[in-house]
Amino acid sequence: MAVSFGDLEAVSGVDLTVEPGTLVALVGPNGAGKTTVLRAMTGAIEPDDGTVRLDGDATSGLSAREVARRVASVPQETGLSFDFRVRHVVEMGRTPYLGRFDGHGAEDAAAVDEAMAAAGVERFADRSITEVSGGERQRVLLARALAQETPTLLLDEPTASLDVNHAVATMELVRDIADDGRAAVAAIHDLDMAARYCDRIVVLAGGRVRADGPPADVLDAEAVRDAFDAEAFVGRNLATGTPAVTAFPRSDADPRRVHVVGTGPDAARVVARLAAAGHAVSLGVVPEGDAAAVAAANAGAGARVVTVPPFAGVTDEPLAAARELAASADVTVVVGGNGTDRDRTDARGRIADAAERVVTVPDDVDGEDLLAAVADATA
Numbered sequence: 039m040a041v042s043f044g045d046l047e048a049v050s051g052v053d054l055t056v057e058p059g060t061l062v063a064l065v066g067p068n069g070a071g072k073t074t075v076l077r078a079m080t081g082a083i084e085p086d087d088g089t090v091r092l093d094g095d096a097t098s099g100l101s102a103r104e105v106a107r108r109v110a111s112v113p114q115e116t117g118l119s120f121d122f123r124v125r126h127v128v129e130m131g132r133t134p135y136l137g138r139f140d141g142h143g144a145e146d147a148a149a150v151d152e153a154m155a156a157a158g159v160e161r162f163a164d165r166s167i168t169e170v171s172g173g174e175r176q177r178v179l180l181a182r183a184l185a186q187e188t189p190t191l192l193l194d195e196p197t198a199s200l201d202v203n204h205a206v207a208t209m210e211l212v213r214d215i216a217d218d219g220r221a222a223v224a225a226i227h228d229l230d231m232a233a234r235y236c237d238r239i240v241v242l243a244g245g246r247v248r249a250d251g252p253p254a255d256v257l258d259a260e261a262v263r264d265a266f267d268a269e270a271f272v273g274r275n276l277a278t279g280t281p282a283v284t285a286f287p288r289s290d291a292d293p294r295r296v297h298v299v300g301t302g303p304d305a306a307r308v309v310a311r312l313a314a315a316g317h318a319v320s321l322g323v324v325p326e327g328d329a330a331a332v333a334a335a336n337a338g339a340g341a342r343v344v345t346v347p348p349f350a351g352v353t354d355e356p357l358a359a360a361r362e363l364a365a366s367a368d369v370t371v372v373v374g375g376n377g378t379d380r381d382r383t384d385a386r387g388r389i390a391d392a393a394e395r396v397v398t399v400p401d402d403v404d405g406e407d408l409l410a411a412v413a414d415a416t417a
């Protein structure tokens with residue numbers, strides 16, 4: 039589909055199919071077109087080109103009431119400035135099911151109760167919508183959409199003003215809705231949350247789809263750089279096992295081959311920051327499974343790492359391999375210790391000794407200082 043506002047082409051060439059039972063995240067920078075795509079999917083705006091189909095039928099051929107029985111949305115802006123009670127706002131979700139002169143029946147009341155319980159808004163059901171907090175209001179809108187009992191649910195930044203607890207509860211709820219066989223699409227800025235809960239991530243930038251697929255396939259440093267113009271390290275969240283994105287300010291570093299000597303979380307941090315800046319990183323010698331080795335494995339394909347079995351000493355072979363990586367690198371970064379001490383005979387010193395240029399940084403080196411040191415050494 040394509041949508042323009044006057045001369046501005048907000049969305050173009052976007053072709054998406056959302057299967058029942060899936061939760062799709064729409065991610066992308068501000069102004070990428072996420073809200074526009076969602077609004078087109080609800081029939082709120084007509085695409086200039088293309089067709090939106092709900093359950094096979096073009097929205098343009100459906101009445102507003104029929105559309106509202108098929109798709110519910112949780113918008114970013116409430117547009118609700120009237121003094122409605124919260125319960126009344128949730129009841130509005132039942133409108134597509136009411137006859138012209140009907141009041142709400144028992145079935146409607148049950149759907150409203152269930153939706154309010156699911157979204158956790160019962161506690162303030164009798165308060166005015168103008169007298170609840172921003173996060174509470176967002177949950178009221180979610181309840182309204184749930185009460186609509188549609189096979190498709192669209193959410194625009196559903197967790198934007200929610201505290202951590204309610205953000206997770208909301209995503210769990212939306213996940214359950216998808217698992218029950220409904221289709222859900224959520225525009226979402228929190229990439230970790232998107233990766234954790236969604237089956238699929240669609241990356242939009244400049245009104246076009248840049249990437250589309252399972253989170254682990256779509257989210258990598260290159261995709262984040264391409265869509266958001268940001269430097270990022272994409273690792274794995276230890277608690278959830280899903281991609282974890284850490285963005286950094288842009289450094290515009292000239293890409294170098296950097297060999298890192300060091301182990302543990304401090305060296306991991308150095309590897310991550312260098313990789314995010316676009317440097318080609320190698321590492322070693324480190325014990326297998328070391329935090330720095332894990333970071334290097336996430337730093338992109340081709341990051342070479344020399345490992346030895348845990349608790350094994352550094353034998354000649356791995357030492358020679360690491361010395362070769364150091365020798366061929368533009369610069370070798372030694373994390374902690376005294377790597378520039380050429381008299382040292384331990385492995386760290388012997389690897390550094392093979393390098394043409396060595397930069398030693400403290401364990402707690404600041405990321406920007408690290409990048410500056412690498413730039414200085416290779417200038």
Ligand SMILES: Nc1ncnc2c1ncn2[C@@H]1O[C@H](COP(=O)(O)OP(=O)(O)OP(=O)(O)O)[C@@H](O)[C@H]1O
Pocket residue numbers: 043046048066067068069070071072073074075225
């Ligand atoms: N009603 C409108 N009239 C004119 N331009 C609009 C309108 N709505 C959106 N736009 C423009 O269309 C583009 C896409 O906007 P959209 O709101 O879809 O982006 P978004 O990805 O949802 O952004 P954000 O992350 O900031 O919410 C932007 O350049 C925006 O300025």
